[in-house]
Amino acid sequence: MILSLSIAVLAAAGTYMVLQRGMLRIVIGMTLISHAVNLIILNAGVPRWRGEAFPSLTDISESSDPVPQAFVLTAIVIAMATTTYMLTLSGLGRSDDTLAEEVADETSPLQTLGRSTTNAEAVEDLEHAAKRAATRQEETH
Numbered sequence: 001m002i003l004s005l006s007i008a009v010l011a012a013a014g015t016y017m018v019l020q021r022g023m024l025r026i027v028i029g030m031t032l033i034s035h036a037v038n039l040i041i042l043n044a045g046v047p048r049w050r051g052e053a054f055p056s057l058t059d060i061s062e063s064s065d066p067v068p069q070a071f072v073l074t075a076i077v078i079a080m081a082t083t084t085y086m087l088t089l090s091g092l093g094r095s096d097d098t099l100a101e102e103v104a105d106e107t108s109p110l111q112t113l114g115r116s117t118t119n120a121e122a123v124e125d126l127e128h129a130a131k132r133a134a135t136r137q138e139e140t141h
Contacts, residue, residue, distance in 0.1 A: 003043055010036035023090035027083060034079040038072045045069070 010032050017029025045068025055063065 003039060007036050007039045007043070010039070023093070024087075027086045027090055030086065031079065031083050034075065034082075038075050038079075041068050041075070042072050045071075 014029045014032030014036060017025045017032060020026065020029070045065055
């Protein structure tokens with residue numbers, strides 16, 4: 001009964017967290033859901049009256065099936081790797097789709113040597129540089 005309640009609480013909390021907006025909450029929710037699924041598999045595959053899965057400790061007819069335990073162990077490792085990957089993505093991807101920035105057509109950014117300028121500013125800079133070069137050539141002649 002306690003295990004079933006634990007599964008229900010983990011699944012409900014995980015579902016609630018996944019439905020939130022923050023990336024960290026979604027990652028925690030997915031982790032809680034994976035723990036609930038692991039407990040379901042373990043509860044379904046290992047009855048209470050069975051012993052350990054070691055032939056030296058218990059009789060083979062009374063020992064539990066080791067396959068669900070192996071599935072859960074594999075699922076724990078996969079969940080840990082997936083959680084690490086999701087946390088990395090949520091840490092690197094700070095800009096999410098909840099913020100909508102309106103960008104005018106004339107202010108499209110142009111990256112030049114690490115500084116951000118607009119197309120109009122870049123054209124003006126080129127025109128000024130061309131004028132300066134022309135005046136320098138006239139001064140030398």
